[in-house]
Amino acid sequence: MEKLQQAGLFGGGLTTVSGPLVARYNDCLAMLGIKPVKLKRFQIDGLGWSPEVAAELKDDYYLNLGDANSYGIILSPEQFDQPIYRPFHSFDRDLMYAVFTAYQKEIKDITKDSAICLHVDQGLDTYYESFDLLKIEKVSVHFKISGDLDKNKAEQMALIEEYNQGNNFFHRDIHKKLLASALAYGDLRDRKVHLEPISVEVNSFYTKAFGGVFVLRDFIKEIMVFESMETFKKSISNTTHEVMLFHKEHEELHKTLVDHLIVECNLKRAETTPKYTRIKKHLLVEHLKDAEHPMAEILENEFLYKRYFNTLSPDERKLISGVEIYNEKIAQSNQFKRKDLVDYRIFLALHEPHSSIEDEHRALIWKLLVKIMPLDPVALYWFDKESFYELFPKYDESYQDWIIERIKERNKEFKL
Template sequence: MQKLKAANLYRSELIPISGKLVERYNQCLTKLGFTPTKLTNFSIDGIGWSPEIAEEKKEVYYLNNGDANPHGIIISPLQKGKPVYNPFHTFDRDMMQHVFRTHGDKINDITRDCAICIDFDQHIDAFYEPLDVLKYNDVVIRFHLINDLDKIQKQQLQLVEKFKVEHNFIDEDLHEQLLASAKAHGDLRNRDLNLHELHFTTDSFYTKAFNGVYVLRDFITPIVVFEDEKWYKEAIKDTIHEVIIFHMSQPELMEKLRDHVIIEYDLEEVVKTKLYERIKKFMLSQCLKDTQHPIKDILNDNVLFKSYLNKLDIDTRKKVMSVELYLEKLEVSNQYKIADIVDVKLFNALHEPHSSLDAKHQDLIWKLLVNISPMDVLFLYWYDKEQFYVTYNTWDESLKDWVIEVISNNI
């Protein structure tokens, strides 16, 4: 990952945490029912998730009490606008933006000497069946301060009011209580520590529950797509919910997405795009073995690209160039079918969200498409960074250099 880090492409916006903030973070973990970290230095993202703590605990989603009960931690106003690097749901960052948009000023004040635990209450105690993900609807976002600072403020205000009554201003015991509270927690009289609960309504989304599920419910008919075959087989036993269920690998999925006006393709137009060039080059790179030139040079140099393309066996060459071969044949006769000529994975990779979708839905569908056919390295990085990082580690060093160059040139 060093090359990615050097190019600022690997979790470059994490916030470093040390000193007093570590203590507050641990208080949050304890309050949420988790064990504290033993680390003295770590970093966090916008929702308070730390890759170092995840590694320490050997649990990526260590801020979850089961799949149905995710949490967040705010210990710094610097978390505002920061990425959520390993979201459990695609709407996690939207929820954090909602939090800071509504309570930003209060968060700035509170995190001077306190920290905030966030409970994302989906009104689901636990998941029991895979289609329980359909219960996602209204998420109530609740806030809890460590050390119950808001409750201590109420106690302090009660002492102040008591001080004002009759001759209580000469009560030495009351003086001591006020001074003790002020020394321990500061003067809380004029601070606004009330973070009222927020509501966030979900629509279509992706969740890591049940090893990955897409819920598309803003279209003609609700569609649920499972990444895990085990949970897909369990879900299709359901006879209650009126939804269409697919596994990610089913060919019928792409057809259904086209029929429901969720995705579209235009091969004649897409071959003119940089997206197609990236996919074609990546596809060639996966076919090359024992090259005399670095992969990066082969993909960037048109002469070398053609040279190595022609070194491939005829079937592999046809596979890489299948779209262009199809379009050439189509000019002669319309009897040819895409399925007979174009490689399936390549064809799937050349789809895009339907132009009628709004931006939020387009992002979700792009994520689905790059998961179905992860052949565009740029979009894989944009829409599924965690999968990108996993795949990146399997690539040739020179291919990594090309990928980093591609991404860096498009940021």
């Protein structure tokens, strides 16, 4: 991870928590029934999740009280539009953006001396089966302010109203109560500390519940795609729901996604893309044994690349170059079949969201595609960072350097 941190590809956009902010963070943890952390300094992302706190608690999803109950913590306006490193749902970032957009002034005011705990309410106390995910159509965010600042303001305003009635300004008891409130909490009259719940409509989404599930709506039929084979097998035994069920590795899934105009692949166009070049080089690294040169040098030096490519067996070379071979032959005769010449893994990895897919769904479909076939490290970094961070340490060190450069290169254009 050190390489990624130095390259600005991990840990960026985190807000530092120290001093009194630590106590406020612990106040929010206490609301969730979590013991206070011993850390004096740590960092949090846009949702309030901290890698250091997760390490201390030995729980990457400590802000979840069960799969159906997610929470967040706001300590600073600086968290606005910052990365979320451990999202439990694909809509988490959109939710936080909606919260900060709706309550920008209030958040700035409240976080002067308090913290905000968020409860992401899906209208379900718990999930009993994977089909409960189909019930999620709207998600609401409820707010709880540490130290009951909103309640304290309400009490102070009630005292002021009582003070202004009739001759109550003569009553010493009211004077004492007002003075005590002002000394304890300051003048709260003009403070913006009340946050009404926010609701957001949810269509297609991904959740880590049940081992990872995609729920795809707004298409010909509802589709659920499972990462866990165990959950998939349990779900297909239930025939009461009109929904198409697939495991991510099933070939039938690919056909359905194409037929429903969710994904598409043009092999002629794909051959000319940087994405295809990266996939070929990734496969070369997979097949190379005992290289004398650093992987990064092999992949960037045309002469070295050809030298090492030709050390592979004929079948390995055909596998890596299958798309070029197929495009060349199909231009001469339509008798050739794609499945005979193009490796199925490469074919899947070259798919992209269908051109008709709305922008709000494109990132979700990209995420599904890299879950199905993670051969392109740049796409994996963009759309499934957790899987990328798990795989990255397993790569050859020089190949790691090459991947970092490719990500930084494509980040400038944000184009695969």
